[in-house]
Amino acid sequence: MCGHVPDVGLKQARDEVIWVWALAKAYSIVTTDADFAALSRRLGWPPKIIHLEECDFPLLSIEDLLRRNAVRIAEFEKDLTCGLLAMRV
Numbered sequence: 001m002c003g004h005v006p007d008v009g010l011k012q013a014r015d016e017v018i019w020v021w022a023l024a025k026a027y028s029i030v031t032t033d034a035d036f037a038a039l040s041r042r043l044g045w046p047p048k049i050i051h052l053e054e055c056d057f058p059l060l061s062i063e064d065l066l067r068r069n070a071v072r073i074a075e076f077e078k079d080l081t082c083g084l085l086a087m088r089v
Contacts, residue, residue, distance in 0.1 A: 003027065015039060022047035028077065030066070037084055045083025048076065053088045065089055 003025075005011055010018050015035050022029050028048040029036055032055035040049040050073065052062060066073065069087060076085045 019043070019047065037086065040084045048083050048085070050076070050085045050087065053086050055089075057089060061089060 005013070005018060008021070010021060013021075015033065016039070018029065019036070019039055021027075023046055026046065028046075028050060030050045030052065032052045034051065034053075036049050037051040052065070055062065065087060073085070076082060
């Protein structure tokens with residue numbers, strides 16, 4: 001399952017609210033916002049964070065990055081020792 005922040009009514013929500021929502025739904029967060037990486041370091045996990053670092057490229061490039069790394073992301077999701085995955089193009 002997945003959800004996009006605006007589609008679930010959290011477009012203007014603070015990061016902490018999104019964090020709690022993802023935790024309650026057992027979702028991971030895919031984000032370009034470094035604040036979520038900082039939250040992960042501070043609070044631990046879940047939720048797991050996939051941080052797209054230095055992301056100033058178009059949505060299609062992001063989609064391609066995620067698809068090319070699908071196995072890596074799936075392994076990260078199963079890994080009980082890690083809650084933050086940083087990725088770059």
